[in-house]
Amino acid sequence: EAGVAQSPRYKIIEKRQSVAFWCNPISGHATLYWYQQILGQGPKLLIQFQNNGVVDDSQLPKDRFSAERLKGVDSTLKIQPAKLEDSAVYLCASSLAPSYEQYFGPGTRLTVT
């Protein structure tokens, strides 16, 4: 079974620029998550989708971050404009449903200079 795919794997941008990340979950997984992992810390949930609807975005900085999951499959996470403190690994995960095992992708490492 193919795992969660993410691209790009690495991205370097200057502050105030915009960036987008893409995630393709495991086929059949209804729930999709985006996490931010700052170096030295555990992943922090940014947003959770159930099919194409948002279940939880309470920790998403909505003034600069946005995410969508059109058609309930792939998802994109965007940052505009980026700040230095956004430097982190952005992880996408998927599960069959909430409370089921989450499978993580390899992440996108973002460096904001």
Place this chain on the structure above:
Amino acid sequence: GESVGLHLPTLSVQEGDNSIINCAYSNSASDYFIWYKQESGKGPQFIIDIRSNMDKRQGQRVTVLLNKTVKHLSLQIAATQPGDSAVYFCAEMLTGTASKLTFGTGTRLQVTL
């Protein structure tokens, strides 16, 4: 690749010894707990889970212990191997509609030969 956590607590064990990694969780209402392993440049990988109605669960070479009285979780790895070297995170969840997963601070396990 760059390390997942450069300043995490580190546990150093010799190959063949048993490892015990501890974790304190925060929400006394959490009813589901998971241990993840994260290698450098990869997303977290599920190791073992336990529900709050249990206090011990065993897998292949791994055992998780749950003490709800003091909100403590531990992961025991038997006969530790070099391939076990990674950062280990515990995570807690209050299952329900959203079932948000909250990660703790990680521990780096270094296996020496």
